[in-house]
Amino acid sequence: MTVRIGVIGTGMIGEEHARRITQQLTGGEIVAVTDVNQEQARAVVDRLGLEAKVYEDGQALIQAADVDAVLVTSWGPTHEEYVLGAIAAGKAVFCEKPLATTAEGCRHIIDAEIEAGRRLVQVGFMRRYDSGYRMMKDAIDGGQLGEALMVHAAHRNPEVPERYVTPMAIHDTLIHELDTFRWLLDDDYQSAQVVFPRKTRHAHDQVADPQIVMLETVKGVRIDVEVFVNCRYGYDIQCDVVGEEGIARLPEPQSLQFRQAGRLSNEILQDWKQRFSEAFDVELQAFIDGVAAGRIEGPSSWDGYAAAIAGDVCVKAQESGAIEAIEMPERPAFYG
Numbered sequence: 001m002t003v004r005i006g007v008i009g010t011g012m013i014g015e016e017h018a019r020r021i022t023q024q025l026t027g028g029e030i031v032a033v034t035d036v037n038q039e040q041a042r043a044v045v046d047r048l049g050l051e052a053k054v055y056e057d058g059q060a061l062i063q064a065a066d067v068d069a070v071l072v073t074s075w076g077p078t079h080e081e082y083v084l085g086a087i088a089a090g091k092a093v094f095c096e097k098p099l100a101t102t103a104e105g106c107r108h109i110i111d112a113e114i115e116a117g118r119r120l121v122q123v124g125f126m127r128r129y130d131s132g133y134r135m136m137k138d139a140i141d142g143g144q145l146g147e148a149l150m151v152h153a154a155h156r157n158p159e160v161p162e163r164y165v166t167p168m169a170i171h172d173t174l175i176h177e178l179d180t181f182r183w184l185l186d187d188d189y190q191s192a193q194v195v196f197p198r199k200t201r202h203a204h205d206q207v208a209d210p211q212i213v214m215l216e217t218v219k220g221v222r223i224d225v226e227v228f229v230n231c232r233y234g235y236d237i238q239c240d241v242v243g244e245e246g247i248a249r250l251p252e253p254q255s256l257q258f259r260q261a262g263r264l265s266n267e268i269l270q271d272w273k274q275r276f277s278e279a280f281d282v283e284l285q286a287f288i289d290g291v292a293a294g295r296i297e298g299p300s301s302w303d304g305y306a307a308a309i310a311g312d313v314c315v316k317a318q319e320s321g322a323i324e325a326i327e328m329p330e331r332p333a334f335y336g
């Protein structure tokens with residue numbers, strides 16, 4: 001069976017995902033696209049040589065008889081309506097992070113999915129599919145570190161646009177760590193605090209940069225994440241898990257080491273597309289295979305909700321400077 005996929009939002013990542021489904025992955029075909037910028041949608045169809053219909057809007061695409069599954073790669077505030085539309089149509093949906101921009105929006109999706117009676121949603125938390133993070137999880141689950149005690153992490157972007165403002169350091173950027181560390185540690189959060197070091201002169205007026213987010217998990221693990229989105233030198237993701245018996249460090253992405261002109265150097269990647277390219281491949285192949293098998297797995301709506309709840313509290317902590325409690329509701333049996 002070829003899974004016929006519709007893409008809502010043919011911007012940067014929408015085109016990237018359509019390209020990889022068309023040119024690299026197996027079992028999927030892009031048969032429909034839409035974007036509020038219809039010209040852009042048509043340009044992506046031409047650039048990728050797709051046999052795909054351009055739809056007026058996302059809901060029309062979702063209803064199309066020849067669309068088996070939906071990719072939501074539009075802007076965050078539009079995700080909830082499209083995910084709910086796909087669920088109502090009984091169609092599997094891969095939704096890029098965030099699942100919804102508020103915990104309440106995620107709750108609406110959870111209620112609809114439980115009502116539908118089967119998992120239909122996979123959330124685009126691709127770090128769970130990154131080989132380095134998977135090796136870390138194997139080491140933790142295998143007891144090689146003993147119990148995890150602390151996590152030291154950094155999420156560095158070379159620069160961000162003018163539209164990027166202080167809360168986005170949480171909802172747009174840290175959301176990846178908020179999901180990853182729940183999965184890595186098999187844990188949930190109990191508190192968050194945000195502090196602001198001296199501001200870099202490379203940050204515009206509306207974004208506090210860098211930020212340090214400190215989290216405590218239910219099991220007592222202490223996590224600190226540096227979020228630095230105008231670091232200038234590259235796209236740099238770091239993670240050390242400190243356990244009773246040792247430390248596991250996230251591997252650097254593979255790169256050539258040069259001895260040249262009196263220097264020893266490695267390339268530092270410059271964006272998320274390069275750094276997590278393989279993880280995107282694996283997560284989307286898993287989605288295609290899941291649709292074909294009628295069994296969607298991977299990051300669920302509950303994971304999207306949990307990250308959103310923690311994210312909302314982190315934004316509150318940005319404003320208060322205090323240690324803010326994170327209260328996670330009981331996870332329904334539906335989400336295992």
Ligand SMILES: NC(=O)C1=CN([C@@H]2O[C@H](COP(=O)(O)OP(=O)(O)OC[C@H]3O[C@@H](n4cnc5c(N)ncnc54)[C@H](O)[C@@H]3O)[C@@H](O)[C@H]2O)C=CC1
Nearest residue numbers: 009010011012013035036037073074075076078096097098
């Ligand atoms: N997993 C990851 O590492 C990454 C995830 N993302 C996520 O992917 C989503 C898209 O981000 P980008 O591709 O960077 O943005 P983008 O701005 O390049 O593309 C978004 C596209 O959605 C379209 N759009 C907006 N509202 C729409 C609507 N109501 N219906 C149809 N199309 C609509 C826009 O016209 C635009 O073409 C965001 O949720 C973002 O958080 C983005 C980059 C990396």
Ligand SMILES: O=C1[C@@H](O)[C@H](O)[C@@H](O)[C@H](O)[C@H]1O
Nearest residue numbers: 097157172173174176229272
């Ligand atoms: O999700 C992503 C972007 O939307 C976000 O803006 C970046 O900060 C992250 O590094 C990237 O993974």
